[in-house]
Every structure is written in structure tokens, then in C-alpha cells.
Amino acid sequence: xxxxxxxxxxxxxxxxxxxxxxxxxxxxxxxxxxxxxxxxxxxxxxxxxxxxxxxxxxxxxxxxxxxxxxxxxxxxxxxxxxxxxxxxxxxxxxxxxxxxxxxxxxxxxxxxxxxxxxxxxxxxxxxxxxxxxxxxxxxxxxxxxxxxxxxxxxxxxxxxxxxxxxxxxxxxxxxxxxxxxxxxxxxxxxxxxxxxxxxxxxxxxxxxxxxxxxxxxxxxxxxxxxxxxxxxxxxxxxxxxxxxxxxxxxxxxxxxxxxxxxxxxxxxxxxxxxxxxxxxxxxxxxxxxxxxxxxxxxxxxxxxxxxxxxxxxxxxxxxxxxxxxxxxxxxxxxxxxxxxxxxxxxxxxxxxxxxxxxxxxxxxxxxxxxxxxxxxxxxxxxxxxxxxxxxxxxxxxxxxxxxxxxxxxxxxxxxxxxxxxxxxxxxxxxxxxxxxxxxxxxxxxxxxxxxxxxxxxxxxxxxxxxx
Numbered sequence: 197x198x199x200x201x202x203x204x205x206x207x208x209x210x211x212x213x214x215x216x217x218x219x220x221x222x223x224x225x226x227x228x229x230x231x232x233x234x235x236x237x238x239x240x241x242x243x244x245x246x247x248x249x250x251x252x253x254x255x256x257x258x259x260x261x262x263x264x265x266x267x268x269x270x271x272x273x274x275x276x277x278x279x280x281x282x283x284x285x286x287x288x289x290x291x292x293x294x295x296x297x298x299x300x301x302x303x304x305x306x307x308x309x310x311x312x313x314x315x316x317x318x319x320x321x322x323x324x325x326x327x328x329x330x331x332x333x334x335x336x337x338x339x340x341x342x343x344x345x346x347x348x349x350x351x352x353x354x355x356x357x358x359x360x361x362x363x364x365x366x367x368x369x370x371x372x373x374x375x376x377x378x379x380x381x382x383x384x385x386x387x388x389x390x391x392x393x394x395x396x397x398x399x400x401x402x403x404x405x406x407x408x409x410x411x412x413x414x415x416x417x418x419x420x421x422x423x424x425x426x427x428x429x430x431x432x433x434x435x436x437x438x439x440x441x442x443x444x445x446x447x448x449x450x451x452x453x454x455x456x457x458x459x460x461x462x463x464x465x466x467x468x469x470x471x472x473x474x475x476x477x478x479x480x481x482x483x484x485x486x487x488x489x490x491x492x493x494x495x496x497x498x499x500x501x502x503x504x505x506x507x508x509x510x511x512x513x514x515x516x517x518x519x520x521x522x523x524x525x526x527x528x529x530x531x532x533x534x535x536x537x538x539x540x541x542x543x544x545x546x547x548x549x550x551x552x553x554x555x556x557x558x559x560x561x562x563x564x565x566x567x568x569x570x571x572x573x574x575x576x577x578x579x580x581x582x583x584x585x586x587x588x589x590x591x592x593x594x595x596x597x598x599x600x601x602x603x604x605x606x607x608x609x610x611x612x613x614x615x616x617x618x619x620x621x622x623x624x625x626x627x628x629x630x631x632x633x634x635x636x637x638x639x640x641x642x643x644x645x646x647x648x649x650x651x652x653x654x655x656x657x658x659x660x661x662x663x
Contacts (some may be wrong), residue, residue: 197236197602201567202243205383205574211247214259215239215264219266222611224556227546228539229602234559235269235636237566242637244573245432249407251577252394254523260405260639268636271619273562276453277632279625290314290331291531293360293552294338301335302343302571303360303552305535306334309419310445315355320346322443346535356527360552363538363600372537374521375593381571383578386499389507392481394580396663404435404647405639410663411576413482414439414473415457419529420558422514423453423484423590424565429482429572430456431635431644435661437476440653441465450653451627456646458661461654465496472658477506479660482572489525503585510575511587512568518591530561533592539600547609556613563595626651 199212217239223231242262250259262646275286290308295301308314315325321337323329338346343359350357366372395410411434415426423438430436437458440446463469477483483502485492492498499511513519516528534540540552547553571588579586605611622631626649635644 197233198239198243201236201240201381201570204379205571206578207244207247207375211259213241214246214261214262215243216263217266221605222608223266223270224632225609225611225613226556227455227543227604227606227608228555228556228599229605230501230555230561230599231266231270232475233599233602234273234562234566235264235266237563237570238269238636239264241428241566241569241573242432242639244570244577245407246639248412248573248577248580249405249409251580260407263641264636266621267614267616268634270557270614271616271633272636273559274557274616274633275449275452276616276620277449277488277630279448279451279630280628281631286447286449288314290317290334292331294335296338296341296343296346300515301341303535304338304343304346305358305360305532307529307532309447312354312445316415317350317357320349320353320355328623351526356529356532358528358532358536360535361538362541366536366538370522371517371523371593374524374557375518375591375597378518378520378594380590380594380598381567382587382589383571383575384587384589386503386509386511386587387507387580389503389583389585391580391583395481404645405642407639408573408576409433411435411482412480412660413437413484413572414476414480415484416492417484417486417514418444419447419486420449420453420561421530421564421568422484423450425512425514425568425572427453427455427646428566428569428635429484430648431567431637432573434482437656437660438653439473439485442654446653451625451630452632454650455625455630455632456648457650458648458656459651459653460656460658461659462658470495474505476658476660477502477509477548480506480509481576482510482512484512484568484572488527489515492588496572499587501621507585508579508583509585510572510579510584512572512575513587513589514564514568515589515591516592521591528592530558530592533560533596537593537596539596542600546604559599561591563599563612564590564592567595570598605649625649626655
């Protein structure tokens, strides 16, 4: 898997000898090779960062060896964390699976973790908006709908919903062909630019490997895949600035996913906010974004505009269903993409159950996160060696397509859930004492560490620290 990822971006095959993987399937109660896929993605991200670290210090330098243990990958990708001893519930009470209409009308999965998405669904069903509405009311209202009809109506009205499809139904959908035609990690030139210099090293914790030290990353992402990608680049030494809007809602896992980052507020609806972001772009190396396709472009921050503003930039973009096809602008989250693309039906069949079954963790989110970080480091390496501005694109649905293509783990459904709590570590944060997993990769046997604790949005000024 790693070799395919690596060669897909034309990286030197000799580097593959410097990776050590430990652990084996079955790793989780799943019929899919979830653990191995995530392990390969972490391996790609960390190895690309190591290559970049060696390139910046000259031809005589030795690239670090990379070690990735499957148990460490699983610990990071469960997303389990605690704040002051409290484990937050990652789901809103209305999020989840619902049966529609008669037995043949199908199932839908609703994502209600953000209040505006929840309320859009409630209004569509004629139910009171707000937190008082219970699951039973939502379930009763959905009995009057067919799954795909409700999916379409929700998308048109600001809700985030997916109909649960069989693999055959997904393959018959025009978006499936568009997704299958995409590269897993799409790396494309954006235009000519001179090769940029590697930044001078900055201070780092003693003994901590920092292959991306001094690289500046603007992180305009939400929820999980994008923030974890930024967190991964921060673990490799990049200076990552998380940009939030002052009016945007957040969920509690921001305490986990913003480790290692500066955290600023910018109102991109205002001219002043957009001007400040342009100033930040002019001296950044990577622009990472996970908003719905076209949203930032409408504000003047599309890839072409960014490359004109900052020649040599690496633009990294996450989408739910890819940048081609009829669903290219559709909102989506990991759980919904699993449902829409047949993964939940295949998993249920492997467990001998009729009700759709989710994967045991957010595999599409975490897989996409590490592939985004992989693409970013690979593009930085290419830019410094050959010049140009570059665009990296990863889609959750394409990660799901990849996972399905890796084959099945026949004894996976009988695998026990691993006990991973012993791998969590405590650290101070701006949200309280945070207990969470460290990053899974090690360089020359040394675990990556973040230089900064996570802090609430708006803690820092919107300016880069001096190199």
C-alpha cells in the first residue's frame, strides 16, 4: 500500500527501505483493512516529511528512519480524548441512523453536530428547531420519506444527510464513476514559480525531530480530517496557524485537533479580515482548506488566486466527494460518505446483520488527514527541487474507494476491540488538562512532539512569529 502511494507521486523508491511497520490485522472488529490502510497513510506522511527534512539540510544529510506501530496508529485514530477527566460525547443526540418510510424506503444517516445543520433538517421535517427536539420525533417524521428523496431535499435546504446505499446502488450513481476516476492523492501544478529556499531552522524541544521546521501552514479546516492533517504537519515541525471565523461554531474535539497550532480569529466576510489573510498568505508555504468546494474561491482564495498572490505556494484541499461529478459541491462528513458509498452495507453483511453498520472508527477522515499531510510534504519537496506552485486534493469518498479496493479481513468481525487507553498521555492545554494520543510516527525511534499546546480559537494574534 505504501509503495503504491509513494510511487503515485513519483517519489524515490529507495526511501521505502527506511520505513518499519509493526503489527498486523485483524486490528479492529471490521471486515475492512482499516488499521493497515491508516498505517500506510501515516507511513507515507511521515516518510515524505523525513525526505523533505533531509533535502533541506543538503545532499550529505541522512533522512530519518520512520517507525509506525499499528497500535499507535489505532490509538491516534480512535480520536479518544478527555478534558479534566471528562470524555466528551463526539455526537449530537440527533446524529445517526434512521429508517425511512416503509421497509423498502431505506435508511438515512443524519449529521447534526453543528446546530445549523441540525436545524436545517428539523425545519425540513416541520419540527421545532433547537436542542429540545428528541430522536423519537425525528424518527417519526422520517417515516413519511424515502431515503434518497430526503437526502436530496436536505442537501437543497442546508442539511447534511446521506441515504444508505448498497455497493451496487452506489456504483450506479454518476458520482461513483467521478470518484473512481480521481487519483487518491491528486498533485497538480498551479503555475510557474521559482524554487523557494528552505526556511532557516527555528527553536524546537530538545531531542524532538522536526523535519518540516520553519514551514508555515495556514489551516482553514473544520471538524476532523483537515484539522488532523494540520496537526500532523505541526507534529513534523511546521508552524501551523489555525484560522477560525469569530461566528463559526466549533465542537469539543478542537481541543485535541489543534495541538501544535497557533489559533486566530479572522472574519473573512469583512474586507479587513480578507486583507489580513492575504498578508498571511504572502509569507506562508502551505494553504490547507476543507471548506465546501467553491466557498473560499468566492472570497478570493481559490488555488489560482493564491498562486498569483504567493508564487510557489502549495494549496491543499479536502472535499467530501471530490472535485468532479454532480456531487462535487456537496457537503459531507466521514459517517455520511461511508453510508452513501456502500461501506456500511458491506460491513453489516460481514457481521450478519441487516441494519447498516459503521466502521469502528472514522477511517475516511483519518485516512484523508494523513494523505493530505503526505501530499503537502511531497509538494513542498517538489517545489523546493523543481519550482512551481502546486495543488494537492484528497476526497473522503476516494479514500473510501481505496479502502474497499484493499480487500477484506475475513476474521476481522471476530476481532476484539483493543484497549488503547494506556497509550494516551496527559498535557496542559487552553481547554484544561488534555489526555489524548500522541502522533503515531517516530523518526529514528523518537516520538514526534508538538511545540505548542492546543488553545481556544482567537488566542493568538493573526501574524506569523519571526523565523
